[in-house]
Amino acid sequence: MEPKTSLLDLFPDVQDIPATVRLSSPVHQRHILINGELLPWGGSVQAVYSPIYIRDSSGELKPAVIGSYPLGGEDEAKLALQAAVTAFDAGKGEWPSMSVQERIKRIWVLIQHMIRRKEDIVKLIVWEIGKTVQDADTEFERTIGYILESIKALKKLTNESSQFIVQQNFIGQVKKVPHGVVLCMGPFNYPLNETFTTLIPALLMGNTVLFKPPKQGTLLFEPILEGFAEAFPKGVVNTVYGRGRDIVPTLMQSGDVDVLALIGSSKVANSLKKMHPKSNRLKSILGLDAKNAAIICADADIALAVKECVAGALTYNGQRCTALKLLFVHSSLVQNFNERLVEEVDKLVVGMPWESGVTITPLAEPDKPAYLVNCIQDALVHGATILNNGHDSQTTTGSLVKPTVLFPVNEQMIVYREEQFGPIIPIVPFDNPQVAIDYITQSPYGQQVSLFSSDPTTLSLIIDRLTGQVGRININAQCQRSPDSFPFSGRKDSAEGTLSVVDALTAFSVDSVVAMKHTTHNEQLLEAILEQGMSSRLSNRVLF
């Protein structure tokens, strides 16, 4: 059914914005956190425009200005790096040598601070990246849950590694110790959650951190900065603000970054890794591009497949690395599938993030609407049609883009190859599942796949063909990262390393072995060290 309002009418007048989501005032951040101090900032600033357009009293529609943040340069980046290097002090610094119990206490200080500032953080997620209020709230809660689970996992890891191994005339103890300085850069789509899925394990394991917030999704960290300053010794968390291309090369070229933790594009990751003068020393933990496909087989439960594919492709406007970005549907059911999919897509509410039941909201990246329109036009030129309603008027206005179901999609189209990261559902019909298997095998990406079938033989065949291609195979379900206890990885250009509550602790640490020949003399030495608690590393203390 044609929506009653045009996209333009969906943007609010100032007075239409509910008090519960209004920002009390724009957030003009004028400090940077370096070496434990919130230093005043008097240099250039970057204005922050919300993807949410607002109509002013004269009727003019403009992106809301929600604040500004420091636009640091090389000098501040170098100061931050120096602070992180000094705080680590080749592993002898206060933080890396602090007991795990004490580190956990400090993380608790941060958690409590974040909980006190939850309302501001959630509102800023909504205004900066257009996420629905409910999803922003979920992102906050999921992040707190992730931190709590990480603490639990660290206690378990610490207790397991407090044991001594007696083997082949040796006594040894293996513990996880920090790497050094970690450069953490998160993505705009889960600015808090995905950033913290690297930053928190990095800190828990005793690393010091340079933290560069995403370009869209910077201000939401302003309420957290005081928490960092309060919780950690100086130099443990340092912020780096500014244009990535101006400051990140300086950090990487210094050779002082030990771990690159980036959730972003493979292009950026490749170029940053090459800048490090000793690439063998650099450890990388990367979550990168993905073009996850769904394969809907002839014997699939259509209702279930439709429900999962709509959620998988359009939750948060398709701006998830795990989103379903291409659907392969068996020809025998494609017409039925398309009709039911369109029926569901047509029910989705397009609007502002605070509106009840809304799914499609303003897109965070300013250039994205034009890119998506180009993708749609390119698909139409190459033989696709738009199946869902509402496109006979405009497809986009400002930052809003209507969900668009494209069929039939073929290899000539941009949407067949590129990660659209937006509300487009491209559908490719197939007669033989080998077409989809070949696509995934030849794809440069390898994050996840969704298989829809009710036949164990079909499922087994495709699972076995795709195990070597992707990090996770979802059966009769959309692609997703959760639960956070599952390994989140990817193959080819989609990831390097594995993140999960437990795996992240391993990723941000390195094995340290203390070993001795099993002699009476060494036993006595060991007992003396342990009994008197003389070493923080060689200790068998357990945590409760």
Ligand code: G3H
């Ligand atoms: O953008 C990538 C996120 O890690 C996806 O997480 O699948 O739970 O939405 P999710």
